[in-house]
Amino acid sequence: MIVRRATFAMGTRFEIALAGEEERALGDVAEAALAEIEEWDRKLSVFCRDSLLAHVNRTAGARPVRLDEDTFELLQACLAVHRASEGAFDVTVGPAMRALGFHDAAAPLAPAAACFIGSDGLLLDEEERSVRFARPGMALDLGAIGKGHALDLAASVVRQANGAVHAALLHGGTSTVTSIGQPPGREGFDVAVTLPAAGALPERRARVTLSDESLSVSGRFGRSIEKDGERLSHVIDPTTARPIAGGALLAAAVARSARESDAWSTALLALGRRPQGLGPDVTSLIVPLDQAGAARAQKLRAAGGRAAAFHCWECQ
Amino acid sequence: MxxxxxxxxxxxxxxxxxxxxxxxxxxxxxxxxxxxxxxxxxxxxxxxxxxxxxxxxxxxxxxxxxxxxxxxxxxxxxxxxxxxxxxxxxxxxxxxxxxxxxxxxxxxxxxxxxxxxxxxxxxxxxxxxxxxxxxxxxxxxxxxxxxxxxxxxxxxxxxSNPIYKLAHSFVRSGAIREVVALRAQNHRKTSWRTPASDPAREREVNWRLDPEVSIGLAGECGTHQFDVAHWFHGKYPRRVRGAGAVRMHQDGRELADTVQCTISFEDGVELLYDATLANSFEGQYEQVAGTMGTIKLCGTAGWLFKEADAVTQGWEVYANRQQFHNEEGITLIADATKLAAQGKLKEGIGLPHPPLYYALEDxxxxxxxxxxxxxxAAEGMRATAAGILADQAVRSGATVEIDPSLFEEG
Known part of the structure; x- marks a missing residue:
């Protein structure tokens, strides 16, 4: 039996499908997992004034803000991906997101404050489990990792349900999906990704088999807005405080945790290539943006420890 | 000091x-x-x-x-x-x-x-x-x-909620004049069940559904909202009628997942209360209707809806307004005058912290x-007593008379 539950959070729809024997037990676990997602939505939202993130953004420029263990580990993970991605992944783009109107569609386009951006100013105190901003005016936007984080914690609620759940699939807005166990008689869950046409490369589909892994996909215009007739990507280049100019058309990442896959799909999209520092535990598939890149690529190939799990084929 | x-x-x-x-x-x-x-x-x-x-x-x-x-x-x-x-x-x-x-x-x-x-x-x-x-x-x-x-x-x-305190001062200063009716609801879609890591703890963990110890939706949710009614109306209830049933969660539970109560105050004004675990529409709110306007409160936000014949206040010129179908609400913003002077009125919409923070800070x-x-504790007892008696009315379907001595001061 499969029980499905859904909720609206983080500006999208989260859905959980749990397989097991007993309907009531599955329903209880699904609700508890969704409650976890809703809790993280309230904590990490940049749209609500009363979220923990809003408190951090208001306060950490003046004094350290103490955090719970999960939020502290989330910020540690943000810095780890920042370093491994050569700075392409940066959660301090909050002032640029605000200036470009991603936090309020009606707000006028303002000059983005590049001087406030940079994860070097995101100071974590391991001892006190607190966060501080080196430059007042800095602000975090966890839009590129929050969904993955919420899914990981929801998945841990599902895993705690000793035996009631045989296998599970959880996704947030179809851009990040995390899996627990396998469907009966299968190696894992098959998930399909549509890869857009790029230059000479035709539109393709990729299938990846997930087994206790997560997959995230970032598109260049996944959550774009129109400002002054220009289509702005929601992925910001931390060095210019503007939407990325280069990068990829689409990037997919498979990792052990949804937090990693979510962050890395954004980082890979911004970079447009797989960085040297990225280990085999993150598998990537990148659709290049420009004609030249597409011509060079000729064929799309996944890279990383689980590259063999990706199967690409052309759409007819 | x-x-x-x-x-x-x-x-x-x-x-x-x-x-x-x-x-x-x-x-x-x-x-x-x-x-x-x-x-x-x-x-x-x-x-x-x-x-x-x-x-x-x-x-x-x-x-x-x-x-x-x-x-x-x-x-x-x-x-x-x-x-x-x-x-x-x-x-x-x-x-x-x-x-x-x-x-x-x-x-x-x-x-x-x-x-x-x-x-x-x-x-x-x-x-x-x-x-x-x-x-x-x-x-x-x-x-x-x-x-x-x-x-x-x-x-x-x-x-402790700054928006509720602001609304309370409005009501006290006559902004809606005579209170004629109160309404509150708590709508959520949830089973109210929690998975127990140990089956032996199933009943303990799901105490809200245990008819022996739980005071149901009217008690667990109603208490908070009845207190708002007590505070805003400045009066205490005399009797309560109620009804309830299991409308959605047919999992063997005895306690109703959907309840309605009518609480009559000492001056005859009534509070209509409605709570359910089967529908989430409009969530939780409290509403105070007066002869010159209505206050609606939703935890982190609140609005004043004026009657056409209500007097216009000077500050309304720069007030933030929000449209609800045919009604226009004036957003209740703490420190509105100060924020407006700085041109930052919009930044004041909503609370910077959850209501719980303000209660703990107090x-x-x-x-x-x-x-x-x-x-x-005495004020807490009055609201809780209203919740417990409303739960009794829901369970029995009978009108429950409330002993006024429960609400006596000191």
Whole structure:
């Protein structure tokens, strides 16, 4: 039996499908997992004034803000991906997101404050489990990792349900999906990704088999807005405080945790290539943006420890 | 103003100056100049929400956490670095030297024992509402609070919520003139069940659905909203009618998942109350209708809807307005005049912290600086009694008369 539950959070729809024997037990676990997602939505939202993130953004420029263990580990993970991605992944783009109107569609386009951006100013105190901003005016936007984080914690609620759940699939807005166990008689869950046409490369589909892994996909215009007739990507280049100019058309990442896959799909999209520092535990598939890149690529190939799990084929 | 109060006041004023670099002055949190240690008893979902808010108060340390469930204790500890953990609150009290206060967020029917023990041990107490699941237990808590001479605050958040306080001052100053009707609802779509890690603990964990100890939707949710009605109307109820049924969650439960109550106040004004676990439309709100306007309150937001013949106030020129179908609401914004003068009125919409933060901040101010208690145990008992009697009316389908002596002052 499969029980499905859904909720609206983080500006999208989260859905959980749990397989097991007993309907009531599955329903209880699904609700508890969704409650976890809703809790993280309230904590990490940049749209609500009363979220923990809003408190951090208001306060950490003046004094350290103490955090719970999960939020502290989330910020540690943000810095780890920042370093491994050569700075392409940066959660301090909050002032640029605000200036470009991603936090309020009606707000006028303002000059983005590049001087406030940079994860070097995101100071974590391991001892006190607190966060501080080196430059007042800095602000975090966890839009590129929050969904993955919420899914990981929801998945841990599902895993705690000793035996009631045989296998599970959880996704947030179809851009990040995390899996627990396998469907009966299968190696894992098959998930399909549509890869857009790029230059000479035709539109393709990729299938990846997930087994206790997560997959995230970032598109260049996944959550774009129109400002002054220009289509702005929601992925910001931390060095210019503007939407990325280069990068990829689409990037997919498979990792052990949804937090990693979510962050890395954004980082890979911004970079447009797989960085040297990225280990085999993150598998990537990148659709290049420009004609030249597409011509060079000729064929799309996944890279990383689980590259063999990706199967690409052309759409007819 | 005594020395401690003055110090606290200066701290807050100083804190505001230090934060002047940030975009908005609003949303600053309390800074204590002397460390304060508190304990949490009950680390379920509400307990964990309390820990998140307490962390914002600088100088306050959650030094101990207690829960009889090991997995909840562990998840609580992840939200309070460095706290000692206990399975029994008596051990916590015996070993908790230096603890100034205890925050009680256990299941409702277990409040009384913890509150009595904590007060007897000389600790100040913040007790989540409803205060207890029987009127006798509520009265015991009120008596224990009076005997102890300690701060004992009931966790009814409306009393501390800046938007509710602003709305209350509007109603008191005649903005909606005579109150003619009250309405409140709590709509959510949830089974109210929690998965138990150990099947033997199934009933204990799902105490809200246990007809032996639970006071149902009218008690668990209604209590908070009945208190808002008591406070805004300035009067107490005399009788309550109710009805309820299991409309959606046919899982063998006895307690209704959908209830309606009508509470009649001493002046004949009625409060219509409606709560369900089967539908989430419009969530939770309280509404006060008067002859010159209506106030609607939704936790972190509130609006004033004026009648056409109501007088226009000077400040309405720069008020923020929001459209609801054919109605136009004036958004209730704390410090609106100051924000408007700075051209930052829009930044003031909504609360910078969840209502729970303000209730806990008020409690800490009472503990460290002797500030008046935001919601006394006696006031908590009155709201809880209304909730318990409304639950009785829902279960029996009969009209329940309320003894006015329950609500007598002192």
């Amino acid at each position: 005594n020395e401690t109060t003055r110090r606290l006041f200066l701290q807050q004023a100083g804190g505001a100056a230090a934060l002047a670099l940030t975009p908005s002055l609003a949303g600053r949190t309390l800074v204590l100049d002397e460390p304060l240690q508190v304990a949490l008893v009950g680390a379920g979902r509400q307990g964990r929400a309390i820990l998140a808010e307490l962390q914002k108060i600088e100088g306050l340390k959650v030094a101990a956490i207690c829960d009889s469930d090991a997995s909840r204790l562990e998840s609580g500890a992840r939200r309070a670095p460095g706290a000692r953990t206990f399975a029994d609150h008596r051990e916590l009290l015996a070993q908790g030297e230096g603890l100034a206060a205890v925050i009680v967020a256990t299941p409702t029917h277990r409040h009384r024992q913890v509150v009595e023990d904590a007060l007897a041990a000389g600790r100040h107490v913040y007790c989540e509402a409803p205060l207890a699941s029987t009127i006798a237990d509520c009265q015991a808590i009120v008596a224990a609070a009076a005997r102890s001479g300690r701060v004992c605050q009931a966790g009814l958040h409306g009393r 409690f800490v101010k009472s503990v460290v600086a002797g500030a008046p208690v935001a919601c006394s």
